[in-house]
Structures are given as structure tokens and as C-alpha cells.
Amino acid sequence: MYCQDALAPSDAFGRTLDCLDVCVQMQGGDLWSMRVVASSSWAWRRILKVRSVFQPLMGLQNGVGTWIGTKMISYYVREVWNSLRPANNRVSWFKLLWGRNHVPRWSFIAWIIMKDAMVTRAKLLRWGRVKDDMCGLCGMASETREHLFFDCIFSRWLLGKVGLQFGSISRDG
Numbered sequence: 001m002y003c004q005d006a007l008a009p010s011d012a013f014g015r016t017l018d019c020l021d022v023c024v025q026m027q028g029g030d031l032w033s034m035r036v037v038a039s040s041s042w043a044w045r046r047i048l049k050v051r052s053v054f055q056p057l058m059g060l061q062n063g064v065g066t067w068i069g070t071k072m073i074s075y076y077v078r079e080v081w082n083s084l085r086p087a088n089n090r091v092s093w094f095k096l097l098w099g100r101n102h103v104p105r106w107s108f109i110a111w112i113i114m115k116d117a118m119v120t121r122a123k124l125l126r127w128g129r130v131k132d133d134m135c136g137l138c139g140m141a142s143e144t145r146e147h148l149f150f151d152c153i154f155s156r157w158l159l160g161k162v163g164l165q166f167g168s169i170s171r172d173g
Helices: 019-026 042-049 051-058 077-084 104-114 121-126 145-151 153-161
Strands: none
Touching (some): 042 051, 145 153
16 A cells, blocks of 8 residues: 555644554555544545545446555546536526636636625625625625625726626526
């Protein structure tokens, strides 16, 4: 069995676990048969929790897997991605975000915004992280996705200056 220090998880205090600790936790087995030990770091517990998602995708038979330094089975990232993602119908704004000439970073940020997954002050207030949820740009309403990108006076002015108008885009897909 081979462990690599760069892959060793860290504990709750950010200290990297000794490679030997990780190998000892595996107790001579492999990733697929490894038991969750109470002293495991949060990273290892999370990795072990998602094993069941990845195991069927890797063509494993009878739960037998491989680990770094042994026989590696090659996979294409595209195949794993296509098997993990839901095969939903494309939304009307799909081509605005994803395309050959688009910058992936900006596409991802725009996708987060369109899916209403962006962290706003309204969400931070619900999570108890801030004391008020007023918009940081205009200070006139609760900072939500709807307000920031469709209702805020300041962002409307700014988007108008760069020539962007969202009137023809359905926010719901």
C-alpha cells in the first residue's frame, strides 16, 4: 500500500495527518473496505461517506478497489461527470453561460447566481452570520439575488452602462 503525503488529510486544526496514520486506518485494506474510525479526520469521514456514490461508477466488482501505487484503472473525467450529473433538460439561458469561448470561472459564477446559490446577506442573516441583511450597494432593501440583479437601483444603473438588460431572460429557467 502506498500513501502520499500530499494526499493526506488534515485534522480539525489544519495539521496534516501523518501518512502512517492514514495507512494504519486502512488496516491493510483499501479505500472501499476501510472502516470509519472515531479518530478519523473530518476529511476522511467525508471521503468515506461518498464512497457509495463513486463505487458503482468505477466498474468495481465485489467491492474490490485499487489505491495509489497499485494497478490504476483509467477513467475519462467526462465519463465520470456525465454519470454524476443529472440529465435534466437545458434551461433557456444555457447558451448564455456555457460555450466554447466562455471563461469557465465566469460561467460558474453566473450559474451559481442563476441557481440562487450565491451567498447573500439575506442568507447570512438566516445563518446567524450578520446582524442585518440590507443591500450593501443601495441600503434600501434586503440583499437577495432578486434584489441585487433585478431590483437594486445601483446594479440596474451599472448593468445599463455596460449594455446588459435581463428583461428577456426568465429567472426560473
